[in-house]
Amino acid sequence: MGVILMKGNEAIGESAIIAGCRHYFGYPITPQNELPAYMAARLPKVGGTFLQAESEVAAINMVYGAAAAGARVMTSSSSPGVSLKMEGISYLAGAELPAVVVNMMRGGPGLGNIAGAQGDYFQAVKGGGHGDYHSIVLAPSTVQELADLTGKAFDLADEYRMVVILLGDGFTGQMSEPITLPKPSGRSFDKSSWSLSGAKGRDPHIIASMRLNPDNALEMLNLKLQAKYRQIEKSETLWESVSVDDAEYLLVGFGLSARICKSAVSVLRKAGVKAGLFRPITLWPFPAGQLAAVSAGKKKVLVVEMNAGQMVQDVRLSVGGAPVDFLGTLGGATPQVDAIVERITGHAG
Amino acid sequence: MSRSTVTGGDAMYVGIFFAGFGGQGIILAGRMVCLAAMGEGKHVSHIPSYGAEMRGGTANCSVVVSDEEIGSPLVPRPDVCVVMNTPSLLKFQPIVKPGGLLIWNESLIHSAPERTDIEILAVRANDIAEAAGSYRSANMVMLGALIKRRPSVASMNAVLAVLNEAVSARHRELNQVNRKALAGGYEAA
Structure with missing residues (x-):
């Protein structure tokens, strides 16, 4: 097929x-x-x-x-x-x-x-x-x-x-x-x-989520x-990076917001602004080490999410020196490419 | 684990927005654009949106056709907007990108669009469809008009080639009419 x-x-x-x-x-x-x-x-x-x-x-x-x-x-x-x-x-x-x-x-x-x-x-x-x-x-x-x-x-x-x-x-x-x-x-x-x-011919298997015996059974689990x-x-961490090597600005997003960021990277590059994208594919485990490496030396990291700021907390824990900014949309609204571009350049794309 | 680069080149990109009421075949028209453009080797995406109503509500869909991998599949500022009823014209006329194309269904919409910074095309979609055999093919009339004005999206041959695949079995007997309606829209544009 x-x-x-x-x-x-x-x-x-x-x-x-x-x-x-x-x-x-x-x-x-x-x-x-x-x-x-x-x-x-x-x-x-x-x-x-x-x-x-x-x-x-x-x-x-x-x-x-x-x-x-x-x-x-x-x-x-x-x-x-x-x-x-x-x-x-x-x-x-x-x-x-x-x-x-x-x-x-x-x-x-x-x-x-x-x-x-x-x-x-x-x-x-x-x-x-x-x-x-x-x-x-x-x-x-x-x-x-x-x-x-x-x-x-x-x-x-x-x-x-x-x-x-x-x-x-x-x-x-x-x-x-x-x-x-x-x-x-x-x-x-x-x-x-x-x-x-x-269990015919063997000892029974026990599947349980309650563990009382011995006393430390739950601790051991x-x-x-x-x-x-x-x-x-x-x-098991998975991620994608786009145009990050020479980037001065790093966008970080997951799922749909990462795709909107990818369009923003394209618009920014066309305008001569060196932007890149880091997209975690596994949210847990979070690709913290990879993000730390990719974000090192960037002027700014902008996290874009369709929420009030959730993954940005993990980004802040991962990024070393670069300042982390956040752009979010709420209640089913979607981020606009122009708004991302404006947040990076300080003026509308 | 996956590394790539974005150059920001000048690839062909057309963001299309179709809008009307449930039952006008809005979602199908968008899907046919995707299948036809795919057949010609282009990248496509299609996102439908409809009200929570079981019937009688609004329906619209966002379609992107591009030479390159598609970033955002959303179309907040369409290059081409196809509106099939009055509420859709009122709601979506303002979002058409300056210099873009607005195709409106003159059979059902009685006041013309007012924008002067865009290309405007009136199509008597229901009348042309009726003449082709059924008002139900009005969506095909609009689609025919669209590909005439924006041939980079897909060719008529590509659209005709996906008609059987796109239209569900229970409506396929209408495809003879659909072919005439597509041609009617193409001529009217």
């Missing part, structure tokens, strides 16, 4: 199936409904299970069950719906279960609106649910990347036995672009040592989780 025009939400669905996902549980919410609709149509044809749950809470607990049984499983929602899943995500983290959770963010807080937004960075990256846990957070910015990172998300989830969040926004989910569907990664993961596959997280921080 060659290049096809595909909508972001549908590209995730097909890529999940290519990656071997055969179980999807979810509850509808705009702007990600094309994904469950796609799974409802496709999964039965490949021997899978699509189930529309009675709520987001039910869906994430169905994910817990399927993951415990060793299945590749996915759920998706948008901001208010993902809030409802947070308890379940914490339980998945505590039970060390692999799952992929898609959040096509919309404007908030509350029920908000149905426009794309990036207000859930803190929720996805800094916990969201209770307890000391992380999810790996991937932030695609094109439909091709949505497709490619979906397969990657399943592999990372299985490799580290944890939740991977695909953090997109309503615009990216609704957007159509030409893509080439990914090939299966070919990686396989042996889950036989822990999955609940029937947490130490193990933290060691795992340190390893992931070392080996």
Whole structure:
């Protein structure tokens, strides 16, 4: 199959199936409904299970069950719906279960609106649910990347036995672009040592997120989780840099806002202003070391987000000397290229 | 892990905005531009936007066609704006880029656009579609007019070639009419 025009939400669905996902549980919410609709149509044809749950809470607990049984499983929602899943995500983290959770963010807080937004960075990256846990957070910015990172998300989830969040926004989910569907990664993961596959002829496996015995059981789990997280921080950061080497000004954005920044870099370069872009693809683990290196010696770092300033906190922790400025848009509004250019040059582009 | 450079050259870039009410085929017209331009090797993006209503609301979509990889897929200042009903003209006339093109549906909009710094094209889309066989093909009339005035977006041959792929099976019997409507819009422009 060659290049096809595909909508972001549908590209995730097909890529999940290519990656071997055969179980999807979810509850509808705009702007990600094309994904469950796609799974409802496709999964039965490949021997899978699509189930529309009675709520987001039910869906994430169905994910817990399927993951415990060793299945590749996915759920998706948008901001208010993902809030409802947070308890379940914490339980998945505590039970060390692999799952992929898609959040096509919309404007908030509350029920908000149905426009794309990036207000859930803190929720996805800094916990969201209770307890000391992380999810790996991937932030695609094109439909091709949505497709490619979906397969990657399943592999990372299985490799580290944890939740991977695909953090997109309503615009990216609704957007159509030409893509080439990914090939299966070919990686396989042996889950036989822990999955609940029937205990006939062996000792039972126990999957639990409550640990009372011995007294230090929960402490030991947490130490193990933290060691795992340190390893992931070392080996799994992903990022993209554009025209950074000779740049005097560095734009930093993720997802859709990074694409708007890329257009701004183009406009600025045309005007003779040396600008570049650093785009974290993994939001956790955050590519702090790479950003520190890239930003060294720049006149200014400008972070652009569709929120009131969330990733900018991680940027400030990463950047050494350069001053960090922030440009944000709220409630589903999108940053304008002209506004970014003006913030860098001090006058309209 | 991925490094590239942006030069800021003078690549072909056309930002197009289609607007009308739900059911006029706004989203489809945008999708056809994408498929046709893709067929000619161009980069494209398409973002739909519609009201929360199940029917009868507003519908619009932003389309970018370019020689280069597309940065922002958003079109806040379109080079070309196609409006198919009065509320869309009132709302989106001001956002057309100076020197840009505004194509308006004279069959349904009864007061002409007022801007003097843009190219304005009136098309009797519903009447031309009706003559072709169905008012439902008014979107195709507008699309025909668009590619006549902005041939760098896509050729008529490329648009005709994607008609069967773009139009869903239950509406495909209309494609004979759609072909005539595309030609009608092309001639009217």
